[in-house]
Amino acid sequence: MTMDASRLDTVRSHYPVLIIGGGINGCGLFRDLAAQGIDCLLIDKNDFCSGASAAPSRLIHGGIKYLETGEFRLVRQSAMERNLLLKNAPHYVKPLETVLPVYSWFGGIVPSIKRFFRLKATLNDRGAIITEIGLRLYDLFGRHFRTMPNHRMLLRRSMASVMPELTKRAVASGIYYEGRITHAERLGLELLLDGIQDNPESRALNYVSVSGNGSGGITLTDGLSSRSVAVTADIVINAGGAWIDAVNDKLGIVSQHMGGNKGSHLIVRNQRLHEALGGRMVYFGSADGRVNLLYPFMGNVLVGSTDIPVQDPDLAVCDDAERQYLSHVTREVFPDIEIRQDEIVMTYCGVRPLPRTEGVDPGAVSRDHSIVRDVIPGANTPVLSLIGGKWTTYRGFSEEAADLVLRLLGRARLRSTQELPIGGGRGFPMNDAGITRFADDLSKVTGSLQTATDLLHRYGTRATLIGAENNQTRLVSIPAYGRFELAWICRNECVGRLTDLLFRRTDIALSGRLSAAVVAEAAEIAADTLGWDAERRQNEIDATLQTCHSRGMTIS
C-alpha cells in the first residue's frame, strides 16, 4: 500500500460512513464496521495514531484510580478490555507487575470517602487499609477473561528485598498486575489493515484533511499531493480527539464539546533506575496529590505524566517545567536516584480528549466516553462525535459507536470484535517456548535467528510477511534493522512521511536510537521505495530533525 498522487482516485463519491480522525477511536470503529461489512472511508490530517494515541502512558489498565471517584462501570469495562487486549494483541500488550507504595496505615480514608461522593478533596496519602480495599475491589472487577494473578500486599521489610532502592518511607506496597502496550501506534495501524482485509471496499488515508463546502458537502484534500475530491456520507463520525470542535467547525457546526489536558512523558536513559525497577512499574501518589508512574520501556525508563489544561492542542509540547517536575518527582520513590537532564533521550506530549467541564481539578475529569450527535447544516447528515475514552477501552467504545451506526443504517451486527485477534497478534505464541519455536522456523527464511527474533518482537506474526523478503543487508547506522524491513514497511504500511517510518511504524525513535545517520539512511531507503526526488528527501530529513528538536532529542 504505497502512496502516490493518484490515491484519491480510488475514493468513491459516497460512503455509508466517513470517519474523520485516525486515532485509536477512529481506527477501532473502522475495524468494527469493516467486520460488519460496512464500507467506511477514514481520513486523518496527519499520520494515523499520531495525536493523543501516540502519547499515552502506554498502560492497558483497569484504571485503579477511578475507584476513588466511584466510576465502577468504567473500572469494570477497562479491566475486561485490558484482559481482552492481553489475548488479542499479545505481541504488543504484556502483563506489567506494578508496585503501589503506601506511606501510612490509615491515611486517605476521609478524602477517599469525600472523592467517592464527588466532593473536592486532595488525596496525597493513600494508606494501607484504603489501598487493600481498593485492590480487592480491583481484583473483583478484573475477573472477566482474567489471565494475571490477583494482588498481594508486602510489608516494608519484604519489599526491601524485592526492590531495595524503593523509599523506606513506604510502610507497605500493594503488588498487582496491569498491562502495558509497547507499539501503540502500530496496533492502531494494524486495526486499519485488518479492517481493509476484511472489507476491501473500505479505505483509510492519512495526510488528508476535511473541509465543508458551505452547503452541506464535504471536500477532502490530500496534504501530500494537494489534490481534492468531494464526498458524501450517510453518517459522519468525528473522531478528532482534542480537535473535535475544530473538525465540527470545518463542517459548519458550532460546538463546545471538548476540554483538554496535556500530558507529557520522559524517556530516560538511567541504568540505575532501570535496574532498581527490576522490570516492574512503580505507580505512586506524589506529594502534590497527583498519580505518577515509571517503568522500564524498550531498554530505557518511561516517566509520566503531567496533567495541564490547554486551549490549543496544536501547541502542546513537553516544556522545561514538566521536564523538571517529572525528573524530580521520581525522587519521592527512589530518593537516591537522580535523573539528569542529559539522560532524557526523548519527551512526548499529547492532549487527553476530555469532555468540557468547568471548575474540576484536571486529574479528576472523568475518563469515561460518550457520543454526541450534531447535524451538518444544509445536508442533514448526522455527525457523531466520539468524546473521551482511553486507549484501553477503545474496543468497547468502538462497539457502542458501531452499534449506534448500525442502528441508524438499519443494518445488523454480524460479528463481535471481542475475541478478534489484531494484526501481528494473530497466531502469536503465548509462551517463551512457542516464541523460540516460531523464531526458529522463521530463521529458515530470514537466514538468521537474531533477525527472526527481532522481527517477531517488533511486528508479531506479521514478521513472516516482512521476513519473506529474505535479504540480509543491515542498515549501516543501526545494524539491528534490515534495509528490506524498512523498505517493506514503506511499501505496505501507508508511510507518507519519514517521521511515520521512524516514530510510529518502527520503534527506532521510541527506543532512543535515532541519530542523524539513521535519519539519513532511512530517508534514502524511503526515497528509493516511494519515489521521492532529492528535494523531497531533503525536506523529509529537515522535518524529521525538526520533530526531534521539538521532542527534546539531541540528535548527532
Ligand SMILES: Cc1cc2nc3c(=O)[nH]c(=O)nc-3n(C[C@H](O)[C@H](O)[C@H](O)COP(=O)(O)OP(=O)(O)OC[C@H]3O[C@@H](n4cnc5c(N)ncnc54)[C@H](O)[C@@H]3O)c2cc1C
Ligand atoms: C498524557 C496521556 C496519557 C494517557 N495515558 C493513557 C494510558 O496509559 N492508558 C490509556 O488507556 N489511555 C491513556 N490515555 C488516553 C488515550 O491516549 C486517549 O484517550 C486516546 O488516545 C484518544 O484517542 P482519539 O482517537 O480520541 O484521539 P487522537 O489519538 O488524538 O486522534 C484524533 C485524530 O484526529 C486527527 N484530526 C484532528 N483534526 C483533524 C481534521 N481536521 N481532519 C482530519 N483529522 C483530524 C488527528 O490528527 C488525530 O490523529 C492517555 C492520554 C494522554 C494524552
